[in-house]
Amino acid sequence: MTLLVIATYPVVDGPVLEGPVTIEPDGAIAIGGTRVPSSQGTSAMLGAAVQVAAHLGTPPPHALVAGDIGRGDGTRAVYERLSEAVKRIGPSVIAFHYMQPVMALMRKAVHELAEIAPDALLVADAGGMYAAKAAGLATRFELMTPDVGEVGFLADPEVTHPAYVSHYLFGNDGFDPVALAATAHETGGASRVLLIKGVRDHIAEYGAIAEVVDEPCVPELEAIGGTGDTVAGLASAFLAAGFPTVDAARCASLANREAGRAMGATPAMHASDLVAALPGVLADNLCRWGGACVV
Amino acid sequence: MALFARKDRKTAPGADEALGLFLFDAVNDALSAERVLKAAGYEVSLVAPPAHLRAGCDLSVALPRVEHIGAERELIDAGVPLREWVADAEGTAEVCDLVTSVDFGQWLMVRAGNMKIVVEKDTGLIVNTSGGGCPDIPYLNLALVGKRVDEVPRPKDLGYTLCGLMLDRAYQEVRAQLDAREMETVGVGGGAV
Numbered sequence: 147m148t149l150l151v152i153a154t155y156p157v158v159d160g161p162v163l164e165g166p167v168t169i170e171p172d173g174a175i176a177i178g179g180t181r182v183p184s185s186q187g188t189s190a191m192l193g194a195a196v197q198v199a200a201h202l203g204t205p206p207p208h209a210l211v212a213g214d215i216g217r218g219d220g221t222r223a224v225y226e227r228l229s230e231a232v233k234r235i236g237p238s239v240i241a242f243h244y245m246q247p248v249m250a251l252m253r254k255a256v257h258e259l260a261e262i263a264p265d266a267l268l269v270a271d272a273g274g275m276y277a278a279k280a281a282g283l284a285t286r287f288e289l290m291t292p293d294v295g296e297v298g299f300l301a302d303p304e305v306t307h308p309a310y311v312s313h314y315l316f317g318n319d320g321f322d323p324v325a326l327a328a329t330a331h332e333t334g335g336a337s338r339v340l341l342i343k344g345v346r347d348h349i350a351e352y353g354a355i356a357e358v359v360d361e362p363c364v365p366e367l368e369a370i371g372g373t374g375d376t377v378a379g380l381a382s383a384f385l386a387a388g389f390p391t392v393d394a395a396r397c398a399s400l401a402n403r404e405a406g407r408a409m410g411a412t413p414a415m416h417a418s419d420l421v422a423a424l425p426g427v428l429a430d431n432l433c434r435w436g437g438a439c440v441v
Numbered sequence: 442m443a444l445f446a447r448k449d450r451k452t453a454p455g456a457d458e459a460l461g462l463f464l465f466d467a468v469n470d471a472l473s474a475e476r477v478l479k480a481a482g483y484e485v486s487l488v489a490p491p492a493h494l495r496a497g498c499d500l501s502v503a504l505p506r507v508e509h510i511g512a513e514r515e516l517i518d519a520g521v522p523l524r525e526w527v528a529d530a531e532g533t534a535e536v537c538d539l540v541t542s543v544d545f546g547q548w549l550m551v552r553a554g555n556m557k558i559v560v561e562k563d564t565g566l567i568v569n570t571s572g573g574g575c576p577d578i579p580y581l582n583l584a585l586v587g588k589r590v591d592e593v594p595r596p597k598d599l600g601y602t603l604c605g606l607m608l609d610r611a612y613q614e615v616r617a618q619l620d621a622r623e624m625e626t627v628g629v630g631g632g633a634v
Contacts, residue, residue: 156580186571187579216577216601217467244576246602249496272574280495293572295555306499308555308574309603310489310534369543369550369559371571371582413548413559414568 149195149207149386150237152228152274153188153244154220160213162223164231166206167192173418177209186371187244190417191271194379194402197424201432204387207379208235218246221273225251229258232266239267239288239386242274243378247307252277256286267385270337271378279335280306287337289391291378294321294344300330323348324355341381341395343374347403349395356392359399364406372417377402380424389436397436401427460530461506463516463523464490464499469601470522471500477519478502478512485512487606491532500603503530536606540614549618553610558585560615562622565589573604581608590616 155163155177165178174181175189175196182189188211195207210231214220224245232240240259242252256278259266267288270278275290279300284290292300299308323342330336331353339356342348345365349357367373377398384394405423409415465471471487478485483504490501504512506528516523537554548568550559556578559569567590570582577600585593590612597609 154576156583183583185579186582214576215580246576276574306495307603309536309607369569371569413545
């Protein structure tokens with residue numbers, strides 16, 4: 147029941163960090179005792195995952211990260227350490243997050259994981275999701291968490307990055323998550339379960355919509371960097387706690403939205419504000435949402 | 442007289458000419474190449490390379506094949522790392538140019554592709570950036586948030602990936618909208634038409 151997160155943090159030449167993730171008293175994220183910058187991205191994802199583990203009493207997430215500001219150096223360093231770390235930790239869920247989307251590295255990693263951790267559930271968001279889909283490996287994943295633009299990317303077999311997708315990018319002008327989820331599944335661009343983040347969150351299983359979550363509706367969350375990352379962290383942690391994948395996705399969607407409401411979200415707030423609101427939200431609602439008061 | 446003088450051609454690449462591609466190992470090298478070649482007068486465009494030439498988060502520069510030699514020398518002289526030239530642009534894809542805005546009252550959010558930037562209208566303060574999934578995006582978030590939009594370097598000059606490029610498009614649009622808003626305010630205050 148351990149979540150391993152494979153990712154990067156935004157520091158030039160930042161060393162490889164590995165260890166359990168904690169939230170410091172001031173809200174900063176620490177990995178193996180070393181603080182990383184608070185930003186959108188993996189620190190937001192990890193913060194949300196820590197709050198779920200703390201609430202459920204499950205082990206905290208374990209992270210393997212390195213500094214990378216977009217040059218790919220940290221991404222390569224993390225991939226080099228991945229197999230050894232997986233063998234030692236034995237995670238039940240492995241989540242790929244902010245990484246340089248290099249298809250060859252993802253292919254090698256997924257191939258190795260099939261050998262050394264065949265039962266581990268794979269999750270992908272952000273650059274990890276871009277690489278998995280572009281490399282033709284999406285179907286090897288249990289869960290991906292695209293937003294409305296990224297599901298168009300998953301549904302288009304010809305593109306390797308969301309920057310090349312123009313259709314339905316913002317969830318309007320004919321955006322149809324039902325059709326896009328089905329197309330992504332049929333063309334091999336989707337994981338078994340998709341959590342499509344938007345004004346309405348759609349959860350698809352094998353390409354068919356299983357759940358729709360649209361309350362509470364907090365439009366300001368779209369403007370806050372990292373609030374999609376917190377959804378990915380919540381879902382990954384629920385999955386590692388043993389929730390069925392669709393339930394993990396639904397509880398993640400509900401918790402993120404409720405936290406946005408509870409914090410009184412404005413476009414000038416930050417993902418760390420949402421992470422700070424999660425303990426109260428989980429305590430007040432998770433039993434009702436998921437029937438999982440104690441794992 | 443220089444054999445390869447600076448270009449002064451204004452027709453769009455590909456309008457009636459066969460195109461080729463410069464390929465790069467890093468997106469920021471492609472962005473540098475675009476900047477160098479445009480400054481030299483070449484009409485170039487940033488595109489995704491064809492599927493069989495892609496390695497991941499790829500961006501290439503398309504220009505007419507006939508201009509390959511002179512353009513390559515410009516890049517070498519400027520120290521832009523170049524992987525190779527491919528004399529066939531079949532199967533390329535354009536970068537998304539879809540840009541929209543959301544008015545949150547005190548704040549303005551502009552989306553470009555999968556990237557977003559949010560500014561406080563009255564101060565020009567960047568209060569958030571979001572979207573994307575490449576590692577330079579959290580880095581850009583730290584570099585930009587909390588600073589005025591007219592006082593920060595362009596995301597294109599700080600970032601390294603396609604996500605960074607899309608954030609640059611949002612940045613340009615938000616600056617244009619704030620400039621227009623300021624002009625409107627000055628016009629009203631000064632009695633201008």
